[in-house]
Amino acid sequence: MFLTNKRSKLKMEQKNPETGKRKKVRILEKVVITGIADKGKAVGRDAEGQIVFVENAAPGDVVDVKVHKEKSGYSEGVTIKIHTYSEERTQPFCQHFNLCGGCRWQHITYPAQLKHKQLQIESTFKHLAKVPVGEWQPILGCIENTYYRNKIEFTFSNKRWLTHEEVNSNISNLEDVLGFHRPGAFDKILNVEKCWLQPDPSNEIRNTIREICIEQNLSFYDMKLHRGFMRHLLMRITTLGEIMLILSVKENREERIHKLLSAIQARLPQITTIIYCINPKLNDYILDLPMVTFSGKGYVEEMLGDVRFQIGPKSFFQTNTKQAERLFDTVADFCEFNGTENVYDLYTGIGSIALYIAHKVSHVVGIEEIGPAIEDAKDNAARNGLTNTTFYAGDVKDILTHEFAEKHGKPDVLITDPPRAGMHDKVVKMLLQLEAPKLIYVSCNPATQARDLALLHEKYDVVKVRPVDMFPHTHHVENVALLHLRTSS
Ligand SMILES: C[S@@+](CC[C@H](N)C(=O)[O-])C[C@H]1O[C@@H](n2cnc3c(N)ncnc32)[C@H](O)[C@@H]1O
Secondary structure, eight states: OOOOSSOOEEEEEEEOTTTOOEEEEEEEEEEEEEEEOGGGOEEEEOTTSOEEEEETOOTTOEEEEEEEEEETTEEEEEEEEEEEOOTTBOOOOOTTTTTSSSOTTTTBOHHHHHHHHHHHHHHHIIIIIOOOEEEEOOOBOOSOOSSOOSEEEEEEEEEBOOOHHHHHTTOOOEEEEEEEEETTEEEEEEEOSOOSSSOTTHHHHHHHHHHHHHHTTOOBOBTTTTBOSEEEEEEEEOTTSOEEEEEEESSOOHHHHHHHHHHHHHHOTTOOEEEEEEOOSSSOOOTTSOOEEEESOSSEEEEETTEEEEEOTTOOOOSOHHHHHHHHHHHHHHHTOOSOOEEEEESOTTTHHHHHHGGGSSEEEEEESOHHHHHHHHHHHHHTTOOSEEEEESOHHHHOSHHHHHHHOOOSEEEEOOOTTOOOHHHHHHHHHHOOSEEEEEESOHHHHHHHHHHHTTTEEEEEEEEEOOSTTSSOOEEEEEEEEOTTO
């Protein structure tokens, strides 16, 4: 390729391996990468000062970029050559790096990842929340940044995702695989040999199940034609050594299912419970389907602090167990409980935060929309001998009313941990009317958290913020904010 000393652009012809047609691609040379933008892509500027979002680059790199999208004011592309290596770069550890959609920051050192997560939240607050923050605390990084997930999901497919080189050498993609969806390729799956996300024996279990399915001649799902028996595998491994497997298959063929699950149980006796569901739908979503327990107790158990949790197949549970404890400790530290507080825990899941803090307060009321999760929360309270908790199933926007507050008493501390979309406008308005003196907002999406904090600023000051890294090697970050009711309001 022709290179100049100054940053420049040039056009190259490239052959599309699938159609054989040639098309012009634009190459931006010597783009200086200056930071990380929203959604985790590296960002720099081209020779004309236009913004370029770049995959596989690290802040401090100087790279050539093959452009795949051009819009007015910015372009997007992928690194094809590195001229200067950033000091923040490191060698990715996974054989599937770049092919798989997960762990996309492996090429950036862990301390640099943490730095960029902190900067991202500070910038989101500055530009979206636009409210003063009393104190920024440093991000809490993970002690272990591999094998940190307790839950992982894989998809069965009869089509393997091929690399460009494989496409060029005319290899067929018809192969029974079990692995991850490739971003942007809904019907092709990357066959996973070794994944660094879930502890042992996760890799052995996934690879053995693939083998057993092939031995038993079970068809793997074809996402375009909606044919094939084997669809989806979810595995949860807890720190107590319990393993839950949920398999989804397309049709209720009892004999076939029992033969398969019996073989899995015999070859992988470390699995403590096997559950299955029948999914005839066009999509992979299984939480709306009835679950059948084939073996074991139908749930797994996990410890967070001193509390033992029962986690059913449909329950939300923090995926990074060890870091969840540190997240909840941060929440408890921010609350500075004195033992007399009446606490509301909104979006409580299986009551994780509510039960974790119950022994430090007078009473906790949890609200969660998924009924089975609330059943788990109640069971978990009873199993742990916690008698000062109450749980309600339903949408927070419908349950949290003035009548509810009259019944349960005004909250001294209100903890909210909504999904990525943040809180419904009606919930924010209700919080402003309830006027809890302390409000803790835990969020996995700084943008929606910033939006909600801007609305809450009518009566609340943001006293402290601490990001917590739950997902190393990804751009995702959790954030905890402490708000105090303004005394003059
Ligand atoms: C980020 S999780 C937090 C769960 C819990 N605090 C924990 O740490 O395990 C958000 C939870 O909100 C629940 N949820 C989502 N939308 C809801 C709504 N409108 N009303 C009540 N719960 C909702 C989800 O089912 C999920 O359990």
